[in-house]
Amino acid sequence: MIDKRAANVAEAVSEVFDGATIMIGGFGEAGSPIELIHALIDQGASDLTVISNNCGSGEVGLAALLKAGRVSKMICSFPRTANSTVFPDLYRSGRTQLELVPQGTLAERIRAGGAGIPAFYTPTAVGTPLADGKETRRFHDRDCLLESGLTADFTLIKARRADTHGNLVYNKTARNFSPVMAMAGRITIVQAAELVAPGEIDPERVITPEIFVDRVVHVPNPAHESALVAAGATYP
Amino acid sequence: MIDKRAANVAEAVSEVFDGATIMIGGFGEAGSPIELIHALIDQGASDLTVISNNCGSGEVGLAALLKAGRVSKMICSFPRTANSTVFPDLYRSGRTQLELVPQGTLAERIRAGGAGIPAFYTPTAVGTPLADGKETRRFHDRDCLLESGLTADFTLIKARRADTHGNLVYNKTARNFSPVMAMAGRITIVQAAELVAPGEIDPERVITPEIFVDRVVHVPNPAHESALVAAGATYP
Amino acid sequence: MTETGNSIGWSREEMAGRLAEDIPDGSYVNLGIGLPELVARFVPEGRELVYHTENGLLGMGPSPKEGEGDPELINAGKRQVTAKPGASYFHQSDSFAMIRGGHLDLCVLGALQVSRAGDLANWSLGGPDDIPAVGGAMDLVAGVKSIFVITQHCTKDGAPKLVESCTYPLTGLRVVDRVYTDLAVIAVRPEGFQLIELAPGVDFDLVQERTGARLLPVAETTSHV
Amino acid sequence: MTETGNSIGWSREEMAGRLAEDIPDGSYVNLGIGLPELVARFVPEGRELVYHTENGLLGMGPSPKEGEGDPELINAGKRQVTAKPGASYFHQSDSFAMIRGGHLDLCVLGALQVSRAGDLANWSLGGPDDIPAVGGAMDLVAGVKSIFVITQHCTKDGAPKLVESCTYPLTGLRVVDRVYTDLAVIAVRPEGFQLIELAPGVDFDLVQERTGARLLPVAETTSHV
Numbered sequence: 001m002i003d004k005r006a007a008n009v010a011e012a013v014s015e016v017f018d019g020a021t022i023m024i025g026g027f028g029e030a031g032s033p034i035e036l037i038h039a040l041i042d043q044g045a046s047d048l049t050v051i052s053n054n055c056g057s058g059e060v061g062l063a064a065l066l067k068a069g070r071v072s073k074m075i076c077s078f079p080r081t082a083n084s085t086v087f088p089d090l091y092r093s094g095r096t097q098l099e100l101v102p103q104g105t106l107a108e109r110i111r112a113g114g115a116g117i118p119a120f121y122t123p124t125a126v127g128t129p130l131a132d133g134k135e136t137r138r139f140h141d142r143d144c145l146l147e148s149g150l151t152a153d154f155t156l157i158k159a160r161r162a163d164t165h166g167n168l169v170y171n172k173t174a175r176n177f178s179p180v181m182a183m184a185g186r187i188t189i190v191q192a193a194e195l196v197a198p199g200e201i202d203p204e205r206v207i208t209p210e211i212f213v214d215r216v217v218h219v220p221n222p223a224h225e226s227a228l229v230a231a232g233a234t235y236p
Numbered sequence: 237m238i239d240k241r242a243a244n245v246a247e248a249v250s251e252v253f254d255g256a257t258i259m260i261g262g263f264g265e266a267g268s269p270i271e272l273i274h275a276l277i278d279q280g281a282s283d284l285t286v287i288s289n290n291c292g293s294g295e296v297g298l299a300a301l302l303k304a305g306r307v308s309k310m311i312c313s314f315p316r317t318a319n320s321t322v323f324p325d326l327y328r329s330g331r332t333q334l335e336l337v338p339q340g341t342l343a344e345r346i347r348a349g350g351a352g353i354p355a356f357y358t359p360t361a362v363g364t365p366l367a368d369g370k371e372t373r374r375f376h377d378r379d380c381l382l383e384s385g386l387t388a389d390f391t392l393i394k395a396r397r398a399d400t401h402g403n404l405v406y407n408k409t410a411r412n413f414s415p416v417m418a419m420a421g422r423i424t425i426v427q428a429a430e431l432v433a434p435g436e437i438d439p440e441r442v443i444t445p446e447i448f449v450d451r452v453v454h455v456p457n458p459a460h461e462s463a464l465v466a467a468g469a470t471y472p
Numbered sequence: 473m474t475e476t477g478n479s480i481g482w483s484r485e486e487m488a489g490r491l492a493e494d495i496p497d498g499s500y501v502n503l504g505i506g507l508p509e510l511v512a513r514f515v516p517e518g519r520e521l522v523y524h525t526e527n528g529l530l531g532m533g534p535s536p537k538e539g540e541g542d543p544e545l546i547n548a549g550k551r552q553v554t555a556k557p558g559a560s561y562f563h564q565s566d567s568f569a570m571i572r573g574g575h576l577d578l579c580v581l582g583a584l585q586v587s588r589a590g591d592l593a594n595w596s597l598g599g600p601d602d603i604p605a606v607g608g609a610m611d612l613v614a615g616v617k618s619i620f621v622i623t624q625h626c627t628k629d630g631a632p633k634l635v636e637s638c639t640y641p642l643t644g645l646r647v648v649d650r651v652y653t654d655l656a657v658i659a660v661r662p663e664g665f666q667l668i669e670l671a672p673g674v675d676f677d678l679v680q681e682r683t684g685a686r687l688l689p690v691a692e693t694t695s696h697v
Numbered sequence: 698m699t700e701t702g703n704s705i706g707w708s709r710e711e712m713a714g715r716l717a718e719d720i721p722d723g724s725y726v727n728l729g730i731g732l733p734e735l736v737a738r739f740v741p742e743g744r745e746l747v748y749h750t751e752n753g754l755l756g757m758g759p760s761p762k763e764g765e766g767d768p769e770l771i772n773a774g775k776r777q778v779t780a781k782p783g784a785s786y787f788h789q790s791d792s793f794a795m796i797r798g799g800h801l802d803l804c805v806l807g808a809l810q811v812s813r814a815g816d817l818a819n820w821s822l823g824g825p826d827d828i829p830a831v832g833g834a835m836d837l838v839a840g841v842k843s844i845f846v847i848t849q850h851c852t853k854d855g856a857p858k859l860v861e862s863c864t865y866p867l868t869g870l871r872v873v874d875r876v877y878t879d880l881a882v883i884a885v886r887p888e889g890f891q892l893i894e895l896a897p898g899v900d901f902d903l904v905q906e907r908t909g910a911r912l913l914p915v916a917e918t919t920s921h922v
Contacts, residue, residue, distance in 0.1 A: 125835045127869065176753050180788055336604050336605070347565040
């Protein structure tokens with residue numbers, strides 16, 4: 001029978017391996033699965049490629065994973081943060097590579113990866129340094145770039161509510177990248193503030209259908225990054 | 237101030253012009269905007285290119301529009317119907333052209349059109365007659381076809397509930413093509429069984445955000461195609 | 473044993489039941505129109521399967537009770553269905569993202585012809601007066617991890633449906649993994665059609681006689697699909 | 698009149714208010730981070746505008762009252778906001794479908810430089826030690842129907858931001874329609890920068906002096922953007 005629950009966050013991330021590509025949901029702190037990221041720090045996998053819109057703040061969550069030296073490459077749209085020197089130091093010292101992708105192209109590459117579309121054309125970034133080395137083709141009198149789909153070995157995301165089959169709903173703008181990352185992860189791992197039985201989420205309002213989800217772990221009171229940073233918290 | 241209501245279905249479709257490309261929502265009878273289609277028959281525009289998954293049944297709705305001789309080309313995935321000879325007769329006599337597109341490619345081409353993606357690659361239909369004349373390219377050891385985005389001058393769809401700004405929710409599997417067609421229509425026209433004020437649809441459960449909608453008309457008790465066909469109805 | 477009809481081998485229900493035995497617990501499954509739909513009636517004890525219908529529903533349940541249906545809750549065959557607890561509705565592009573993106577474990581389809589390389593023809597007879605109609609078949613065979621075909625072994629005229637190469641227009645190239653017929657269960661291997669199991673009262677020679685390509689005997693160790 | 702500072706011309710609020718006058722009723726508008734955000738305070742009487750924030754909200758409202766915010770209801774600048782009646786949430790790919798698909802009427806952005814051809818540089822100084830960060834700027838300029846720039850006319854060092862050609866890394870080619878500065882409103886025409894309106898106390902020669910490319914005088918009939 002179908003029951004995707006993991007007993008705890010440690011079990012949920014136990015399969016992550018060195019060298020894995022990991023998508024991590026969130027835009028700023030909204031939707032960032034901090035407890036899963038902290039479990040990943042404890043778990044120890046290294047040489048990770050992380051696909052996430054930002055690079056975290058302070059020294060918790062994604063910034064703490066970076067600071068722990070586990071990330072060899074970031075694929076993101078906006079690595080600058082107000083409250084962190086973690087990524088800038090790693091970048092300037094060459095310890096973490098950066099692939100900078102426009103936010104909409106990043107979102108669409110992730111969706112394409114999840115939807116079985118190997119590549120698509122977009123007008124975004126034509127004529128800019130981010131077009132360097134990319135194939136250009138003209139459609140309807142407009143130059144476009146060829147962009148490839150992105151997939152990941154694991155996706156870590158945060159939901160407001162999940163059922164034990166993996167159907168998800170999110171909270172407000174914490175939805176952001178999570179639905180498309182859920183599609184693009186080979187193993188999609190979800191921390192949910194509420195965990196309910198199948199049927200307790202109206203089928204009309206499911207945002208991520210269960211087919212995209214592999215593990216669900218109940219994290220009833222997820223931390224907010226800004227509160228942790230304000231309190232001077234660090235991890236581990 | 238924003239108020240997208242049309243007084244009636246006739247007003248809603250009044251701008252449709254000869255030679256227009258029109259997307260029509262629905263999979264079979266589920267989601268078919270019959271009242272808008274009938275208004276379009278009354279309105280008189282001809283030489284239309286219609287993009288819709290099927291070709292209707294009986295002699296009501298889309299089948300009636302076809303029978304009235306208004307459609308010069310159909311772009312669809314499944315034009316065969318159990319209860320109609322309308323399209324077969326038009327096709328065999330050469331009066332209506334057919335562009336047959338696999339259902340998933342059709343949906344994705346419509347989404348791409350609405351999302352500003354001029355073209356994408358897909359493995360669907362490689363090696364089949366529907367690949368004839370299409371560019372093939374290999375990604376990750378797999379051949380794919382280049383498919384182009386589709387847009388329309390007008391989109392006609394049916395919603396369960398709309399607000400006066402154009403936010404929409406649908407009913408069950410009547411959702412089908414409507415959300416992506418709403419994105420891809422230059423003018424998107426909606427018939428809604430309920431029409432409410434902005435704020436009466438939970439922002440977490442809006443399926444089509446208002447930005448994709450141009451006109452909303454209240455059709456409180458929409459007809460079901462199967463019931464009309466069973467009753468022997470024809471239109472006009 | 474007659475050449476036509478179903479007087480030997482498995483009935484339609486038995487074919488569907490035999491196929492259902494091979495679907496692992498927890499699978500996400502799309503069932504084609506017609507004979508494939510029968511498979512849903514035969515979920516083996518203790519397994520939970522989730523059915524997808526490409527018109528926009530995951531968690532499809534059986535037909536509604538008389539008078540309780542909704543003409544806007546239908547399956548890909550345009551028949552009224554129900555939604556099970558844990559179901560979800562989504563639009564066509566999301567539905568085919570599930571298919572094309574490789575998220576479905578299994579699709580069960582009917583066939584006009586299957587070639588020994590696993591090519592499938594199931595959407596058109598290719599006649600000049602035919603109304604071509606493809607639906608989601610090409611997307612399904614291109615995207616779903618495993619493709620099982622369920623079909624009578626021969627046409628009503630007794631012509632083999634398992635053939636050296638398809639003569640009807642193709643749905644996809646090298647896509648079929650297994651074929652469940654009234655006579656046998658057959659795997660499509662790199663080496664060609666391989667017998668997995670015979671229906672009661674049917675022998676290898678009969679199946680070979682009614683198959684339009686060479687049939688390999690049951691492998692000593694049957695690898696799982 | 699001093700060369701630096703804002704002792705002449707429009708204040709930041711006046712610039713935002715002046716820009717807001719040019720936004721038609723019913724527009725769908727994305728406001729960039731910083732000075733562009735100010736524009737939302739100045740919706741002219743009788744107009745209704747709908748604000749989009751690319752992290753996934755249409756119908757964005759003002760900042761929440763003290764203590765009523767939700768850290769998961771934020772704008773693209775990662776500041777807490779509210780949702781107005783008629784709002785909707787959606788994921789990133791849908792949000793950028795709105796942008797890339799040409800569904801937004803207007804985007805207001807800041808600038809490092811704008812060229813006379815309408816090229817925009819607003820994401821990177823291009824220094825070797827800079828942490829490059831682009832966010833949604835390139836998607837916005839590629840997809841939104843009209844791009845208005847709001848910026849001080851010159852840098853803090855007095856260098857012109859309206860230039861013959863950009864020296865900083867580009868955000869997009871030929872994308873800017875209008876520029877609203879502390880000194881003037883300027884349209885980007887095929888012929889180059891054209892003055893639309895001067896701030897009080899500012900004359901053509903002053904604006905030309907502080908502009909790094911030729912400025913065309915006010916057109917006799919000002920065409921609407």
